Amino acid sequence: MKIYDVLILGAGASGLMCASHLDKSLRVAIVDINAKVAQKLKVSGGGKCNITSLHVEEGNFDGDEDFISYALNNFSKEDLLEYLSANGLEPVVRKNRYYFCKDSSDEIIDILKKNSLHVEKFLNTKILSTSKKDNIFEVKTNKQILKAKKLIVATGGKSFVTLGASEIGLDIAKSFDIKVKEFSPALVGLTVQPEQFWMKELSGLSCYVHIKVDDKILKEDLLFAHKGISGPAVLSASLYWRKGNLAIDFLPNENILELINGSKKLVSSVINLPKRLSKAILKALHVEDIECKKLTKEMMINLEKIHNYQFAPAGNFGFTKAEVSRGGVLTSELNLATFEALHVEGLHFIGEVVDVTGELGGYNFQWAFSSGVTCAQNIK
Ligand SMILES: Cc1cc2nc3c(=O)[nH]c(=O)nc-3n(C[C@H](O)[C@H](O)[C@H](O)COP(=O)(O)OP(=O)(O)OC[C@H]3O[C@@H](n4cnc5c(N)ncnc54)[C@H](O)[C@@H]3O)c2cc1C
Secondary structure (H helix, E strand, O other): OOEEEEEEEOOOHHHHHHHHHOOOOOOEEEEOOOOOOOHHHHHHHHHOOEEEEOOOOHHHEEOOHHHHHHHHHHOOHHHHHHHHHHOOOOOEEEOOOEEEOOOOOHHHHHHHHHOOOOOEEEOOOOEEEEEEEOOEEEEEEOOOEEEEEEEEEOOOOOOOHHHOOOOHHHHHHHHOOOOEEEEEEEOOOEEOOHHHHHHHHHOOOEEEEEEEEOOEEEEEEEEEEOOEEEOHHHHHHHHHOOOOOEEEEOOOOOOHHHHHOOOOOEHHHHOOOOHHHHHHHHHHOOOOOOEHHHOOHHHHHHHHHHHOEEEOOOEEOOOOOOOEEEEEEOHHHEOOOOOEEOOOOOEEEOHHHEOOEEOOOOHHHHHHHHHHHHHHHOOO
16 A cells, blocks of 8 residues: 655645645645635635735734744745745735735635645545554545555634534544644624623624724724624634623724814714714713713713723624634644644644634634645655
């Protein structure tokens, strides 16, 4: 039976990037349950793939900072853009922050496919389990047993099972006694408690906010949804929110006391938000929508909370809506320079299956690519 030098489990962002950076003299194969590679890349960023961000720092990720910074420095945003440029792709910057493909995710997928042409592909193939005997890894699939000297687990998280996602990466880690943190949904909308049901009635409206969770402040749009709250700011906030309060500043670029100062207008008229939203916020803050100059001291104190509306969400929209999974193989179990398991020679974990998760904005692909390249460079 053929023994590959390297077998990559998962033909997603990290697996393909790793494959395309492996030494071409190695005999490499890649396995995926889907009929086509890179299915998450394909649908990402509304079909245009948010590849990375203008500013990429460890602080944009949930996970061990030293571990994250090693890979991000080794294959940085600049290195990624250079690699793409050398392959004919010049991403466009949107919202002054995010790099996207110009027209379609296929632009980046085609590069990854072209650069991994030398890699044997086993598609429509479900990975069932792995084991190691006499220094050779055996991977049992629904079709065959594959053997390799080195195994790279790039099976991602468990969000969006419709795109092939599974927990097999964690199962593999556990079968080798490698510690993991169970997956939980992240970059996901948040449900609300009855006191915040007013938000559900605003479904479809959005506004620019600052959301504070612990020591993080997420600055982006919030979208009111019929299940609760969503939009970029909320999705990123969900990465850091565990339980308890978060705080929203609905008017981050203004000072409410300056806006109302001596004005004869109705309070809802001086607030620079959609009228329906202003009125709903006032109600939630127990402030009457009267002439500004008639506001009582108590109402003014309440009104100031428009900059610091604190509440505890009820939960989140779950794995079917979550863009990523938080948790994964503990970084303390991996060598930060090679992504190899400290106690299992030849076994590597890269991408989302590792306990590192980025905010919304291209950070998760940056991590998938940085970890994939760093791992590949260390396999001889
Ligand atoms: C709708 C959506 C939009 C997103 N948009 C963005 C974005 O614009 N920017 C961004 O940075 N991030 C985005 N993300 C997150 C990003 O897609 C992931 O973080 C990234 O793909 C992780 O790369 P990975 O290689 O670790 O895993 P994946 O890309 O998920 O690849 C894992 C592969 O393993 C395969 N696999 C899993 N289990 C098995 C099994 N048992 N047998 C065989 N194969 C298996 C899967 O089919 C998959 O192809 C988005 C996610 C979703 C769901």
